[in-house]
Amino acid sequence: MWIRPSISYVDAGDSFLWGIESNIFSHSHSSLSRLHSVNVQAANVPADYAPDNKLWVWHPTGGTVLYESLPETIPVLCLQAPDEISAYGLYLKTSFRSLEPIDVEWVVALKVLQNRFLFDPTTKGLPPFWKETLIQTRLEPHLGFLAQRARYFFLSTQECVHLYRKRWDLNIFEILETWPMNIREKFLVVIQKWDLSAQQTKEDSYNLHLLIKKLGIKPTETFLNNTFKNVEEFRTSLTRMAQPELSKLSELRIDKLRALKLPPRTTVFGDPTFEKDALKITHTPRHVRDFELFKDWVVDPVVIEKVKDLLEVYHQ
């Protein structure tokens, strides 16, 4: 699994073969010839390309590519390194230098390290080129940062791709770890269908989690299978089912706020978490007329009653 587009020779610049250039010239002339012969930046190399003379290839779209049935030709970068794990580290360094990685990419990089190379950083430390990769991305070159990302090994490929495309923080999906995969897949479909924002996704994931706890897996699955008219309907239904008391108060609050029929350039803020029971009324007049309308509004007995109504929501 590899989620970022492959790096080109041009983008990589001088750093592409950094650290091994001298090897090529001084010790491995035949390898250099091979590099030229396969035209690295747009290489079409046969899939059964065998590592030769310590010239390893790393396929930019995946760790298992050399072992599974694939199309006959695949794009590859050829990296001179003593072994595959070094080539991987070098590729990572080169790729992450051309475009700074986001957290989910570190998760993917670590997953490859674990799944393909069975590399255990707790006993072996950082693999080749990872220290330099961390330093160039302005991170401390020790396992602490990586350990935090390793917590997200549970993310599926599709979830990683979504996080990557949206450039979201890993914690947006953190609650998904304890969900069954079928619910995760359906939730991802919903996120993509309604193009939910990061904040919405996080809120909805917590509400969906409550639904799983309250109703169980099957009813939650049925809920996600429902056809909702729009995103608002989906989100309102979810909140109503997961947090009925909060939902009821929120709906009351919104109704009462709407009923105030505010004069121009006036806003009323009531805490949506209901922690604070003070309303904040602001008026920013541009003309005297605005202010006169505001004054009339403030003393209007009907408005006063409606404000009382609104405040009562906070004292329920």
Place this chain on the structure above:
Amino acid sequence: MSSISPFQRITISNSEILDYPATWRILKNLGTYNLLPPHFEEPEIVDTHTMAPTLAFQALKESQPHNTAVALGKRILHLTTQKGLSVKACPGTNHMVCCQYHVINMISNCPFDCSYCYLQTYLNQPMTTIYVNEEDILSQVVSLCKTNQNLAGAFTAEGRTAGTRVGSASDNARCAGDKKQPFRIGTGELSDSLALDPITEFSKKLAFAMAEFENVRLELKTKSKNVEHLLDLPRKDHVVIAWSINPAEIIEREEHKTARFDERLRAAVLAAKAGFHVAFHFDPMIYCENWKEIYSSALDEIIKQLPQEKIQWMTIGGLRYQPQLKPIAYKRYPQTTLFEKDSVLAEDGKVRYLRTIRTQMFQFLYQKIKKDLPQTYTYLCMESKPVWENVVGHLPERSFSVS
């Protein structure tokens, strides 16, 4: 000590740790209580900076509930020294009413394993860490007590400070006469005060050090039943052993490895009979369908078993947690029912039950305490002004402040 398993590793930060008498006392006591690792010979010197990430990676391979670094850290006992201040004002929480408590941190991490424990999202260094430079820490404690002793006369009888209110009626009168402001200091912030105390013997040393300060109260906050080792203290009236308490069902479901409800109560009775004051913290109150019934029974049981005059104070607090706790708790204890009631993210960055829900819960318990234990000072922990006003009827005065 029966609920605690032997440690898997005993580590030290450097060889100088072996020069501290506390190190040898702790190792000896670990042996006495069969808590040393199998075939233990000597402590390993470890680099603590590499331990946390190592445990985090290792946790990925572990099954529930050991699948986090903090959980694995519970199995490792690390002895080191505390370089900075070990005694400080309780950080409280932003925008909430604070009780001006002071905390002594001699241990970090806890052998108990409550599913709601905030240490799971708080500790950078996950091992069970004991600071062995106890002389430095005790001198900080004495210095702080001296400073607060000099505040004598800072309060008046009508001042109704938190200090006066947390004491019993007789304490209040005595303190009012002396014009000294009672000063509370406790050890239960980053660990349970008594869970490992038979091993460390820190509480005894603290009690000795504080005994000369008439206005000081040492609060030992625990979910354990470990009080026997304290019973021979020559002076006990300045020590308050406080139990964090919940109904038996909630202890069973959420407070793993702790003493059961009846065990805690038996320990409280033993402590009270021996001459200690006791306190109870209904904190965190946890919502469930029958919360009224179970919290009411739990309070009734306390009242039935303990003389009222021995109960110095009670506190009430609701479940509160940093948002990142929820996935961690579910990962470790999937069956937890902690987070199933409507909640919001409060101003201090912690998730709490909806204000209407917790106000209702607090009002119920507060009124019952006021009715059944009218002499016992009862206050709310880490709560907002509106909740204080709705539950207690007014805000606390002086000493309490809004942080």
